[in-house]
Amino acid sequence: MKNAIAVGVVSFGLGIAATMLATVGPAGRQWSTRVFSSLHEAPAPSRAAPAEAPMEGDEREILYWRAPMDPTFTSDRPGRSPMGMDLVPVYSSDAGSLPPGTVRIDPGFVQSIGVRTEPITRRNVAQTIRTVGTLAHNDRQIAWVNTKYDGWIENVAVNYLGETVEEGQVLFDIYSPQLVTTQMEYLQAVDYAARLETSAYPAIAERARSLVASTRARLNYWDIADAQIATLERERTPRRTLSVLSPVTGVVVEKLDQALDGMHVRAGMNLYKMADLTTIWVDVEVFEHQVEAMRVGQRARVELPYLPGRPYTGFVRYLYPHFDEQTRTMTVSIELENPDLTLRAGMYANVTFDVPVARDALTVPEEAVIRGGTRDLVVLERSPGTFQVVPVTLGRYGAGVWEVLEGVEDGDTIVVSAQFLIDSESNLTAAIRTLDSGMDVPGMPVMPAGGRAASDMPTEHRHGEEHLATPIGEQATPDMPAEHLLGAEQVSSPPSRAGDMPTMPAGHRH
Known part of the structure; x- marks a missing residue:
């Protein structure tokens, strides 16, 4: 439509130019004739090729078409998405025969979006606590x-x-x-x-x-x-x-x-x-949520800024029974061997604890978890091309993995990349099932024919209200309803006498 308007404007400008040149002489008329003939002989603007049709022999029922990178964009016919990508079909078998939260994706598309999976394993979860301390006399x-x-x-x-x-x-x-x-x-x-x-x-x-x-x-x-x-x-x-x-x-x-x-x-x-400096203490501060992991006899790694690359190994000897009211920390005392007497009281030290917080626990990588405000999700691969989004209950975290208390089992295969795309596809599939059952889905835009949502239509303001504008090139017809032109409210009957003003709806009088 925009191309047709542009051609009309160019034709109008060229018509004025041809008229002026015609007054000059035969040469001007000859130039104008060539321009108009080339203009009318120009090929019509090419349209985007339609999306590829389903493979021959595929008799599955197509429910709708959707954009591959925007699951909320759907259409009842093939075409292209606003990003210029071909719409992909969604079949009834994909939406109706799978458990809740499960989607089936074409293996070629799975490979193109870079889905990586790995089996869920059991391991010990170790939490790393880093803090600073001050050396003190024994x-x-x-x-x-x-x-x-x-x-x-x-x-x-x-x-x-x-x-x-x-x-x-x-x-x-x-x-x-x-x-x-x-x-x-x-x-x-x-x-x-x-x-x-x-x-x-x-x-x-x-x-x-x-x-x-x-x-x-x-x-x-x-x-x-x-x-x-x-x-x-x-x-x-x-x-x-x-x-x-x-x-x-x-x-x-x-x-x-x-x-x-x-x-x-x-x-x-x-x-x-x-x-006697043959042994020395290191007093470190740990926060309240870290105290539970501290144990007497626990190993600690101590490094001093002025002796880089020379770590010392110490052991927790005492946990003080009180907290600092201002810093909300508790003091933990570590004992170090100091045979060469290089460590002196008052020095600062960087201290690292590797604390085992869970043993033989089901774990998933940190990047595999979709964190939400009220729940946490992971995507499991049930079979090649079939994925299920399941909620999980997380436990302790450490060394880049989460302990899973509930939601997965031994032998499950989890998706560790591109799981956000699969999760969005799962949410869309659930919404389509709800629509098929005749229920409203909050937050899901209604897609008209052609795949354009009502919220995407251009708007204009008349008399202080916002309403849908008439698309360019669409002319008003006598049988066109008034709400199509002026929004949800209708215009009253035309004036009966010359000079009378039409009666405007309430709230629109100036």
Whole structure:
């Protein structure tokens, strides 16, 4: 129709030009004659070839024709879709003899849209949890250095934070009157026990030996080492100061003051804090929905930004029993081996958990699931070219697969690509069955002959309302109903006298 209008406009323009040239002379008339003859001899515009008819010998009943890429576009005759593709027939056998949600598609079309399938398998589903953490000292390997007596510090040997000390290394010397008195009592007890060793009264000798043992135990309780006591026995002279030794091998992480030399200390005053770094903890945060997967003894992979490519393996040692009210996370503590002492407290770490959440479960690939707002669907291949859309109940997710709790069985074959096209075809087939049964289908446009829906017709606005416009080239006839021209409302009878205005429907008067 548009081509006919274009030809008419061109003919009108050429007619005016020919008239002007005819006034010039014979040459102009000759040119106009050639133009009009070529115009009328031009072939008519070619129309799109109709869709291929069904194969010869196919006696199945055709219900309707539809667009291959737009299932909502249907027609009662063959033709082309708005995308220029041939309409494909839908047979009664395809729509009436299959279970709900099942469609049959030509194998050639299945191959052209790239349908891929794979069997449903059972496997273990592992969930990967990635989080960050902070390294901290092992609380079980922390030692405080203090004295159990009053005194004055002299000759400090360890003065710096972060300094590494060995077990038994001298930290400082201390003068304490209590220590001097106890050394003298110990030497006297040793001499007394030696004199009574040959006594005729064994009870007296035993009492002298117990006095030596009690005095020696008092020195041990004050952390005086056996080697220091042996030196005292050998020299037979009390020492003014005794050395305080480190109880563990580790690093000084806290120190009482910048300078300890000459400081007076009281019993129980903490002077140093030592940390053994052969093992270290990593405190990580996990969200509420991840806590259920955490277990004591679970393996964790730890990587540090400043040591790329060198992962550490640790194990969960403790799950804290409370949540942070601001971040809504729970702290999980991991223990790591640190033999070369390269890990220090305060470092950041990236932590990964591979948590098994389901064992021997039916699983489907993530791309095979059609996620909906209220339900989840998968497409199963029942036989070559026959597919069924079924709802499923999903369980846990991990490593690119979903656990399926209900909806599929062992041995089913699932579609992992182009399932959206098959799902749309299934919905259309269900809608056609409903139409055949005489029921209305919400959301399905009614297709007139030729495959064009009423919602696709051009519209125009008259008197403030929207109505269907008359197609170009269609002339109004005396027997054409008024609603075809003015929409749903009809025009009243024509005026009886000259000058009278037609009565407009309510709401259309200006």
